[in-house]
Amino acid sequence: MINILCRNPYGLKNHKLTHLVRIMKLSVFLLFVFVCSGLAENATSQNAKVTLNKQNVAVSEILNEIENQTEYLFLYNKKNVNVERRTSLNVTNESVAGILNKIFSNTNVSYEMEGKHIVLSKHDAAITVTNQESGRTLTGVVKDENGEPVIGANVMVEGSTNGTITDIDGNYSLQGVPAKAIIRVSYIGYLTQEVPVKKENTLNVVLKEDTKTLDEVVVIAYGTAQRKSIVGAVDQISSGVIEDRPVGNISQALQGASANLVIQQKSFNPNDNSVNINIRGISTMNNNDPLVVIDGLVVEQSSMNNLNPSDIENISVLKDAGSAAIYGSRSANGVILITTKKGKKDEKPVIKFSGMVGSQNPHVLYKPVQGYENAILRNQALVNGGSAPIYSPSQIQSFQENGDSEWFLNQIMKNALQQNYNLSISGGSKNSTYMISGGYYDQESNFTGSNYGVKRYNFRSNTTTEYQRLKLTTSMAYARTDGTDHTSSTGTLIVDASRIPVYNTYSMKDANGRYLVNDVLSEFNPLGILEAGGKTMKDEDNFTGSVNADFSIIDGLKLRGVFGGDLRSNHRLIMRKQVPFYASETATVPSGYANSNRETEDYNEKVLFLNSQVMLDFNRTFGKVHQVTGLLGFSNESYTRKANEIKKKFTDPDLGIPVSETEILTSSYNTPNGTIQRSLYSVFGRAGYSYDGKYYGEFSFRYDGSSKFNSDNRWGFFPSVSGGWRVSEEAFMTDYREKFGELKLRGSYGILGNQNVDDYQYQTTYNINNNAYGFNNVSVAGTGFTFANKELKWELSKTFNVGVDATFFNNALYASVDYFNKRTSDILITPEVPTVYGGAVPKYNAGEMLNQGWEISLGYRFKKGDFRHNIGLNLADSWNEVLAFDGNEQISSSDQMQRIIRVGLPFNSYYGYKTDGYFQNLDEVKNGAIPVGATVQPGDVRYVDRDNNGVIDDKDRFVLGNAFPRYTYGITYDMSWKNFDFSLLLQGVGKRSMFLRGELVEPFHSNYSYTMFTHQLDYWTPVNPDARWPRLAAPGTASNTNNYGKSSDLYLFNAAYLRVKNIQLGYTMPKVLSQKIGMQKLRGYVTAQNLLTLTKNGFIDPESTEFGSNMGNNGANSGRNYPTPIYVGFGLDIEF
């Protein structure tokens, strides 16, 4: 690896990330930088030792050998340095300098070591050089297929050591070129070109990209490795996937980016961008969150979303035990490794600017029926239930004649501006690099009202400095997030606005600006709350900093110390302002208020996450073919959270300050109530061996001690082994390799841990609750207790992974397939306790789950004429099964939804009755099985009588489906044509069940909703027997109870979807033109996000879910989501 790297002395190309087609290539380069910047595990060559035994060979051969064994690259002019001279040498573990001293002693050749380059020159120009070849001087430009100059490309005369490298504009000048020479031009990432010299003294070369992805350098735990040597399931996502995307944070950008990296965006509210992140599905009944590591530091998952997406170099997703076990007790759910951008050595400053502006348009997927239509439907529902109609024919006529008012939901939503600007400067000198960036992200809310939205400011500085054997890397990042939100709940605002009929008699605001309520919107008026109800203001500071010191002890052995911290300081101020609501335009006394208590609340939280690591890192190749790597480290992670909150009510309506009537709410608390501390000590290590680039073997382990467990169960040992075989490297596979391409088999097995359980559970605790009771009108505190489980210990995941990597068509097609099987035991579960026991008992290690799945990733690129295409596809699935559970079964319910945990089923499956169409006539009603106590009529739901006992009861329930996404996929298509580029990102889910209740399903839901929606019109009537929905019957009626009162598949929807996540069209100004206005690059583009979603049930966002990433839920899903916005905008990328 290092050889290839260092054949490119400048290490990098200097032009911009012009085309997405080149993502892969670029990521290779950027990774090189990463390697060179010292976080890599390979030693620099300063102390490289070489072993040689050469008799009577050309000096050039010795130089080549040194290049092979070390990272050094020799640069010399053949005219001046005679490398054909024959000599002999026998050294063992000799330094390069020592060898050079030997072979060039008594010659006129001197050497100078500059970084990884050794420049040979003659020390006396006057001395006549022997063997000087006559020949002409050849000049030219080396460019890539896009016409961009290739900087630092090797230009050599074939069969000689006469060569040079291209300069910053791609120019080269080669002297002494023989008449019939063949010029070999090579550069990492491109296919080497061999061009015969013709008559002209100019030879321009266009290099074609080499799609050898197997040479890609991939960030792994505590280091990097070449793609071809990776034997675990590791996916690397390059910066191109993240850049220039109008997303609020990284998690959003990662959707669809990697197979089995399942991301569900539950809300698009800029102040609540909640997403579920799962790697390889659900493996435990507890916390399934992956571990997040940024630049080598373990951080909280929330810190990931504070990163500026444009600072990200790449993201590695570690999926299997082999690659993740070194993270031990937290790795069972996979690891997300994020690497930020660094500067490059010997690079002049590069200034980049990117800006993006667009509009997020709220896209409500359902709409109410017309007013008069709704009145008729309402009457019908009442009459069907045996009640009197409530609208008279004249009222209905009036609704029809006078037209509808604007739907309230539309009145509280607006288009929102989104802006994103980034500016960075990066570069480096001989011994240091720097990258400084700043970013600004501003997302308005789609709610009308007081400038709701979120602003984020990012600042980052990454620098590296080398001093002899020491290399220091420092990284500092600061993120500030300012959020302004309403004082209510988003779901409440949306539901209050959406279920009001569009009758022309209703309005939200009267001529005097007073907010109105009416007979169906009697408590709050959402517009009033948004416009006058005060604000929730968050300001969050996040500072992450780390110092990383690498010290080279001997060749191949380094001592590394990393010390870093993630400091978050969050403040939230809520000022609730009282809003009066009037029952009519003539009412003079408010009928009610929102925020009547005028609370002012402050919340302060400080989180410090300290991370210290010391490790020894070894990497040597013996006898050319035996590569040995080793790593041994120690670390501590200490987490401290402190929070306090003060709440006051009846504060001054304008300032929120205390006045005479102000009271302090007793839910206020001081720091001891808001403190959490935890600590984790670890020893970890890795040992690897590979033979001749064919066979790879690796062992890694971690030994963790956690404060979450009793001292007897505190320490856990987590080992893994993995192996790989590059079959195509075998001699007998030469034919195959030439015909098809690379082929690698790999596998891993390991035991991972999960300690993501609540703190202090091994101790019996007594917690004091304020205001538990009162005597004589004075409140008193009460004590509750939580019994301990002293036996609490880690969850263990035994993970097996096999995979195949292959390339085809001269590396144009890259394919990777993985299968995994993960058995998690000792899962901490809350036992189902008979309620006679009287309380909860703590979790104990009793559950067991099996989680399996597969992943396919394909990449294909081809070029036709001026068109270049790059297609990426990832497709994955995971499915789990509960193997052991306390009592074997647990059914829980939220509203109508019931879910079940049962041995043999996927975790938390939907459970309930199966519908069997509708009763079509009285005969069917008479003879059919109906629920206990129910009265049904034709048009009502008929349930399957599973046990055929003539009654529908609990025994007739079925397992109805599961809410975790299956067959998740992402498709990327990038295309460029001349200076135009186009990209498309599709993302979707192949199979998912979604339980949805509430007004979007049940007409006039529970008497809380007053309008029907257009998608509900296909209801049963005698002339519409095959309807989608049962007959209309008012809430509270027996029919309604039968139809909508049960957990049944009437509430279950197919949530498979295909979404056009992002589409982008760009144009890059030809460099000759942009340079005239002082820019190295100027690209403009238009982009759209979430433009189109194909799904079976168009009235609800298929990503809407009640479940979090652990398949835990707070209530059932009522579909009261912030509308999924459609973003349309444009952007500019400029580089100076």
Next chain:
Amino acid sequence: MKLNFLKYSAVAVVFLASLSGCQDLDLAPTDKFTEANYWTSAEKASMVLNTAYGQLTSSGRYFSNESLSDNMYEGRGNSSEKMISSGQADASNSRFSEEWKNSYAGIKTCNVFLENVDKVPNMNETLRTRMKAEARFIRAWLYLQLTTWYGDVPLFEKDITLEESKSISRTPKAAILTFIYNELDEVEAVLPTNTEYAEADRGRITKGAAIALKARAYLYQNDWANVVAACEKLIGNTSNGTYALFSSYEGIFKPENEYNSEVILDYQYVPSVRVWEEMYDLAPLSVGARINSKAPTQELVDDYIMMNGKAIKEANSGYDESNPYKNRDPRFAATIVYHGAKWVRPDGTIQTIYIKPGSTPSDNIYGNVDEYIGAGSNSTSTGYYLRKNYDPTSEIGMKSGLNLILIRYADVLLMYAEAMNELGKMDEAVWNKTIRPLRERAGFTDAPSLIYPTEGNMQTIIRRERRVELAMEGLRIFDIRRWKTAENVLNGYPHGAQFGEASIDNGYIRLEKRTFNAERDYLWAVPLSQKDLNPNLGQNPGY
């Protein structure tokens, strides 16, 4: 996998890290006590007892119990109480499981308290004994709730283990009652009377409460002699506490009269910090309520007699169907808001409540939100709203710190009257000790309504008196179940005011039909989930 090397390495790194300020692995919570430092003071012990007090009941249950009965109708939603009252409940009904769960949670708190309070050093023994008696009362209260709803239930006097909870079987109701009677006898002997407690202790369980609960326990078993015996300890006898009817019926439930002479046990709330807000969905909308979730039925309204002492359907009662609220029992207006009722706003202004459809004057400054519209609207489903327990000092959102009375002296009088009548001992003297003072206090002045009636069914009179006196206090459901009249009054259509279509039920709003299966519904089901976890529990008939 105990590798020595790793252990030593780990020890080394712990040592190194501790030098650099990293946290230790033995961490204790900063906001909770642990076993080691909890049972150390009387104050901390009393906080466990406070938790038990809070588990006596809840405001939600206080009001939803009423909608289980024929007094109240739930017009919105499909709550588990609605399912029970309409006859559609099965064994998985969540009220069945919640009542069971909450009761046993309270019993656990009591047991944990009783088993640990002796550990507290240097505690005043009198206080310790009293607090134990309070806990035992709460436990007996909860067992009475359980056995009244479910019949046989598991009975235990010591905290049980998880294993025991998975196999325990149900104790026959008779044994549970014996336990309750014995416990109440014992705590009665220990507990102070209401006058012996310091003022700061108002709200604590008293000797009188123990006696009154015992009377209630016997009443629910129709054990009339023991009801009489218990009641006689409180009527005309101040050695067990001093109780008397409060001067104003409406005033009993006003915040300024908390802890009045009539209160024997009330569930404590504290303004602003410990509040209930059910009235937000019960009071008229124009006075600040949000919606109307449940409302009084016409059947209850019809049981309020006329000022002349006659039931409305009695001859010469003077009842006028077109002006139905005139000359009615004053307790009616104090309990229920009807069309045309006056409402005193907190600022003293008087407002008329317009419920009849289309009756609101166009210049009404409060709008027309109280009007009956029909099924599925925000306003009342029956044409009535609730007044009793409305707290004019409540915060917006009807967050009230008003105590909810669980046992009051009027109940004792009514229990006594009923028991004496069932024993055949009802006479003018008993009448004059019980029903008459209740009616006088209510505001009846017509002699015929006060004097001992010579005609009519005394049982009907007493039961009707009990219904209206205690309406909306969560007790009706237990009465109709012990009288075995639930199968009559909870079958068929409940009704609202005469605002409906004239062709149906004479214009009285016809509400959703209820069914009551006498074979099944007098006992609640053992919660399905509990039976599944512990098959030894068995099930009540019909589920």
